[in-house]
Amino acid sequence: MLATDLGVKETLVAPWMDWAARYTQGRRLLEAGTYALTEGAIAAGCRVFAGYPITPATDIAEYMSKRLPQVGGYYVQCEDELAGMHACAGASLGGLKAMTATSGPGYTLMHDAYGWAITNEIPLVVVDAMRVGPISGITGAPGQGEFYIARYASHGGNFETIVLSPASVQEAFWLTVDAFNLAERFRTPVTILTDQVISDMWEDLFIPDDYGALDFVVPRKHNLAMPFYPVGSDALDVPPNVVGHGTGVCVSAYTHTEEGYDIEEMEAQWAQTYRLVNKIRHHRDQLARYETLGLEDADVIAVAYGANARTVKTGVLETRRRGVRAGFVRLITLWPFLDELFERDCRYLVCELNYDGQLVREVTRAAPDKRKVHFMGKSAELHTVAEVVAGLSGIAAAGRIPELPYIWTEVR
Amino acid sequence: MNRLAKKYLRPSQIPTKACHGCGIGMIENWLLQALDELDLKQEDVIFGTGIGCVGRQTFATWGGDNFGATHGRALAVATGLKLAQPDKKYLIVVGDGDAASIGTSHLIHAARRNLGVTVICEDNMGYESTGGQFSPTTPAGYVTNSSPYGMVEPGFDPCDVVMAAGATFVAETTATQWHQTVKVVRKALQNDGFSFVHVRFPCNENFGAYALGTRDTVKNLEWIYEHTQGRKTDGSETDFAWETGVKRDASNSRPEFSRLLRDMNARVRADMAAKAQAKAS
Numbered sequence: 001m002l003a004t005d006l007g008v009k010e011t012l013v014a015p016w017m018d019w020a021a022r023y024t025q026g027r028r029l030l031e032a033g034t035y036a037l038t039e040g041a042i043a044a045g046c047r048v049f050a051g052y053p054i055t056p057a058t059d060i061a062e063y064m065s066k067r068l069p070q071v072g073g074y075y076v077q078c079e080d081e082l083a084g085m086h087a088c089a090g091a092s093l094g095g096l097k098a099m100t101a102t103s104g105p106g107y108t109l110m111h112d113a114y115g116w117a118i119t120n121e122i123p124l125v126v127v128d129a130m131r132v133g134p135i136s137g138i139t140g141a142p143g144q145g146e147f148y149i150a151r152y153a154s155h156g157g158n159f160e161t162i163v164l165s166p167a168s169v170q171e172a173f174w175l176t177v178d179a180f181n182l183a184e185r186f187r188t189p190v191t192i193l194t195d196q197v198i199s200d201m202w203e204d205l206f207i208p209d210d211y212g213a214l215d216f217v218v219p220r221k222h223n224l225a226m227p228f229y230p231v232g233s234d235a236l237d238v239p240p241n242v243v244g245h246g247t248g249v250c251v252s253a254y255t256h257t258e259e260g261y262d263i264e265e266m267e268a269q270w271a272q273t274y275r276l277v278n279k280i281r282h283h284r285d286q287l288a289r290y291e292t293l294g295l296e297d298a299d300v301i302a303v304a305y306g307a308n309a310r311t312v313k314t315g316v317l318e319t320r321r322r323g324v325r326a327g328f329v330r331l332i333t334l335w336p337f338l339d340e341l342f343e344r345d346c347r348y349l350v351c352e353l354n355y356d357g358q359l360v361r362e363v364t365r366a367a368p369d370k371r372k373v374h375f376m377g378k379s380a381e382l383h384t385v386a387e388v389v390a391g392l393s394g395i396a397a398a399g400r401i402p403e404l405p406y407i408w409t410e411v412r
Numbered sequence: 413m414n415r416l417a418k419k420y421l422r423p424s425q426i427p428t429k430a431c432h433g434c435g436i437g438m439i440e441n442w443l444l445q446a447l448d449e450l451d452l453k454q455e456d457v458i459f460g461t462g463i464g465c466v467g468r469q470t471f472a473t474w475g476g477d478n479f480g481a482t483h484g485r486a487l488a489v490a491t492g493l494k495l496a497q498p499d500k501k502y503l504i505v506v507g508d509g510d511a512a513s514i515g516t517s518h519l520i521h522a523a524r525r526n527l528g529v530t531v532i533c534e535d536n537m538g539y540e541s542t543g544g545q546f547s548p549t550t551p552a553g554y555v556t557n558s559s560p561y562g563m564v565e566p567g568f569d570p571c572d573v574v575m576a577a578g579a580t581f582v583a584e585t586t587a588t589q590w591h592q593t594v595k596v597v598r599k600a601l602q603n604d605g606f607s608f609v610h611v612r613f614p615c616n617e618n619f620g621a622y623a624l625g626t627r628d629t630v631k632n633l634e635w636i637y638e639h640t641q642g643r644k645t646d647g648s649e650t651d652f653a654w655e656t657g658v659k660r661d662a663s664n665s666r667p668e669f670s671r672l673l674r675d676m677n678a679r680v681r682a683d684m685a686a687k688a689q690a691k692a693s
Contacts, residue, residue, distance in 0.1 A: 050492055069680040074495045074673050078488070079521040086485045087492035093479065094496020112482050243477045244497030246455035248422075250472045252480035253463060261425065261472050262480075 006320045008294035014332060015181075015289075016174030019216050026208040033199040034059035036169045037127055037192070038067060040176025041099045043211040045220065046125070047073035048098040050087035052080055052106055055139040056196040057129040060101040081106035085113035088124045092117075093243045093251060097180060097220055101127035103196075105136055107146060114189060115154030118161070118276065120251045120260075121229065123183035123220075123240050125176070127192045129199040130306075132353070132380040141380040142196040142307055144353035147362075150191045151335045158273040160280035162287060163191045163335040165305045169203035175289075175332070181218040182287070185237050186279060193334060195353070197307035197382065223247075227258035231271035234278035236286070280336060289332035290341060294320065298327025300347040300395045303363055305331040308382055312351045315388025322389070324396040331359075342366040347395050348373045351388065355379045357411040364411075374401055377408040416444040420454055421473050428469040433629035435587040435613030436469045439534055442590060443503065446597035457501045458493065462486045462510035465541045465615070466534045470505050484515025487522040490529050491669075498670045501601060502529035508549040509539055512570045519570065519608075523577035525669040526605040532597065533570055533608065536615040537623075544618025551652060554623040571610050571659055580605040582660040587613035588637040589656060596658055603663035604671075612636060612654065 003010040029035075038060050041049075049064035051057075065075040074091070078084040081102050088098035102110065107128045117124060128150065132143035150163045162182055166172040172194065179190040208214060221239035228241050228249045241249045241260075250260030255269050280287070291309075293316060295301065304312040309330040319326040329341050342348065345368040350360035352375075360375040367373050376383065376391050387404055394402040401409050417426060421444070430436050447457065459474035461467040463483035471480035481489045486504050494502065511519050511533040522529065538556050539545040545558035548568035555562055575582050581603040583596035593611060600607035614620055614632035621627050624635050638644045642653030667675070 048492060048495055069673075069677045070684060072677055072681070074670075074677075076491060076495070076673075078491070079517045082485070083488040083491070083518055083521070086481065086488035090489035090492030090494075091496050092492070093489070094493045096496040098492065112485065113488075116482050116485075243479060243493060244458060244500055246476060248475065249477055250479070252471055253482045254471075254480070262468070 003293050003317065006317065008320060009296055010293045012291045013288055014174070015178055015216070019174060023208040023214065026206055029205045029207060030202055031169060031205040032059060032202050033169045033172045033194065035063055036173040036205050037101070037176050037194070037199065038063035039207055040173040041125065041180065042067055042071060043208070043214060044177040044180035044217055045097045046099045046180065047071070047096045048076070048088060048091035049073070049100065050076040050078050050091065050098065051084040051100040051102060052078055054103045054106045056131060056199050057101040057103050057127060059199070060127060081109040082112055085110040085126065086116070089113055089117045089122045092122050092124045093241065095220060095222060095242045095244070097123070099125040099127065101129065103129050103131050104133050104143070104146060107149065111154055115156060116253055117189045118154055118159050119253070121187035121240065122189065123187055124189050125179045125183055125192060126189055127194060130193065130195045138380055140196060142353055142382070143380065144195065144306060144308065144358070146193060147334060147358040150193050153191065159276040161191065161335050162186060162188060162280060163193050164289065164332055165193045165334050166198055166332070167306055167309045167330060168198070169201065169205050172198060173205060173207065177214070177217060178289070181216070184218040184220065184240065186283070187238055187240050188280070193306070195306045228260050229256055229258050229272070229275065231258050231268070231275045233275060234282040236279065236283050284336050287333050287336060288338055290338055291330040291332065292341065293328035294325070295327045295329070295344060297325050298344065298346055299325045300349060300392050301327035301329055301344065302349045302351060302388060302392060303329045303331070303359065304351045305334060305359070308351060308353050311382045311385055312388050315383070315385045315392065318385055319389050319392040322393065324393055326392045326396070337362050337366065339366040343368070345369060346372065347399070349376055349391050349395055349401070350374065351376045351378070351383050353378055353380070353382070355408040360411055375409050375411045376401060378406065414441070416441060416448055420444050420447065420475055422475045425472045428473060430465070430469045431617045433616040434465070434469070435536070436466060436534060439587060439593070439611055439613060440470055440473065440505070442593045443505070443532065443597055445594045446601060449594070449598055450601055452501060452601070457503055458497065460486045460490055460502060460504040462506040462515065464507040464509045464539065465536060466505060466507035467510065468541060484510045484513070485518065486510060487515060487518040487527070487529070487531070491522060491527055494528060494670045495673065498528070498674070504529050504531045506531065506533055508533060508535040508537065508547045512548045512568055516573065520573060520577045523574040523579040523606045523608065526578065526580055526666055528604055528606070528668040528670060530597070530600045530607040531609070533610045535610060535612045536619055537612065538615070538619050540615040540618045544622055556619070556622055571608065574606070574608045575660055579608050579660065580662045580665055581607035583658045584610040584654065584656045586611065586636050586640050586654065586656060588633055588640060592656070599658070599661065599663065604668045605664065605666065
């Protein structure tokens with residue numbers, strides 16, 4: 001069933017809509033999400049992968065170990081994830097685009113490196129293929145437990161992060177290029193929050209022939225002069241710093257001056273915070289990527305992201321077919337959170353792959369009436385279409401989700 | 413400012429915030445002497461450090477490009493940086509916390525890979541910037557602010573660890589050995605591979621005050637000197653002794669890590685080109 005058959009408006013806002021229309025020469029493959037994530041990185045100019053094997057992200061490491069030497073890049077299998085992300089930061093500081101990939105248990109080890117890369121404005125891309133947790137959980141089952149962790153990827157506060165989430169193998173390819181572009185333009189680590197289903201599943205994948213001809217790839221530039229850190233400025237497109245070109249740049253873990261010197265004065269702390277927060281907040285218009293359906297007349301809007309959004313969308317269409325005015329929001333940009341998608345004063349059904357409720361808290365904050373936000377948590381497996389239909393229909397008819405097995409609805 | 417400081421350091425960042433009598437500035441001066449003797453220029457060297465007394469006091473003193481990693485991660489950062497900037501000399505100056513505790517896994521694997529960096533572990537035998545707690549290099553039995561009854565754990569020698577991991581140059585000196593330190597650092601820098609130089613130095617404010625009972629720089633240096641000799645000034649034996657000197661010199665005996673990867677890339681790409689040509693003809 002298609003949205004057009006039901007006469008509802010369907011929108012996908014993402015830069016790759018234009019890219020896919022303009023680049024049509026290439027190979028059509030049946031491939032895995034991990035393959036698409038790898039090829040997207042190579043297409044974006046990634047030349048270093050440093051990481052540690054972990055299910056379900058291991059295949060990215062394996063593909064990288066094969067592909068990078070072919071394009072003059074380097075694969076480093078590190079002693080742990082902490083070393084992996086720090087090595088990526090080092091490579092990026094030296095002038096090479098870099099990526100690492102992991103799953104939840106490795107992701108938690110990276111926070112030290114996240115803080116360092118965020119503060120020092122080092123562009124790189126981190127993939128987290130989420131599985132159900134906490135800790136090792138079930139290695140082969142999807143989860144959505146790092147929604148907030150990816151936002152607060154370092155301790156200490158005083159920063160914003162960019163987090164994107166794909167919902168198909170094809171989208172994983174384009175979105176990875178986009179992630180690299182944003183990392184360069186915003187001078188910050190960008191997180192791709194995907195999940196076990198998207199990374200492991202095989203789907204149709206189009207890959208352009210000549211990566212060198214892709215005009216939308218943001219090339220690596222070098223900042224060769226002061227200020228190395230434009231503290232107090234929200235400027236976009238400041239070229240990244242480079243170590244090894246004799247500029248005298250200083251990179252450290254401390255609150256810094258525009259030279260990079262460590263400083264313990266509050267004014268310097270405020271100026272650094274202004275930079276790290278507002279270079280992202282003030283350019284939110286550049287960061288909106290999302291899919292919507294039927295928002296124009298919806299009485300109840302289902303909200304989801306990642307693999308989960310696929311069954312939820314089908315559920316929305318089926319509910320529509322049954323005569324309920326259901327709408328759909330799929331977040332691609334998870335952070336900064338797209339509050340503007342939740343302006344409609346109607347009911348919301350937030351479907352996510354955890355029982356504790358994470359995305360639902362942000363939707364509750366953004367929605368006009370928090371009493372109209374409902375939670376449908378599922379753990380370790382996707383929502384079925386029938387469950388989504390039951391949830392949406394129940395909310396539309398009676399303002400509540402009927403009792404369903406294996407579904408959690410309590411947030412507070 | 414002396415001639416070497418003028419040549420290599422950043423005038424606005426020295427003198428450092430180090431405590432009175434701290435050995436860090438003195439040892440840094442010796443490192444500059446080694447660089448100068450090798451005729452290395454500021455732009456030939458990337459200076460890296462970590463967290464703690466050594467990280468805080470040396471970061472940004474270097475006039476060229478430099479980085480201060482989070483605690484213990486200087487070698488993890490250098491592993492990636494070396495791939496992008498393979499032709500630079502790397503002077504990684506870290507403390508005993510960085511090298512012998514929180515970052516030991518990176519130290520071991522950098523040694524195993526023969527990463528082309530020179531690590532100077534400046535060891536003040538404890539966590540002195542946090543007020544003087546014992547570290548894995550505090551001698552067993554000594555009193556610190558977190559071992560008020562004497563440190564009960566056995567000590568730990570990072571030289572043994574990096575040698576076991578395959579480091580190609582390993583040496584140990586102390587802050588009482590000026591010429592020897594300059595000489596071994598010079599040798600370390602000439603190894604296109606992983607070099608490790610362990611330099612013990614006194615902390616007057618904490619280790620000196622609590623473990624040795626004095627904040628007197630000369631007395632604390634004398635304690636180090638005695639333990640380097642194995643004999644006190646009165647002729648009696650010390651409770652233990654350090655063996656200083658070059659412990660392994662296998663310089664340039666096996667390929668450097670980033671070279672291994674570059675050579676593999678060249679091989680892969682040559683194979684690809686040959687296959688493409690065979691297919692075309």
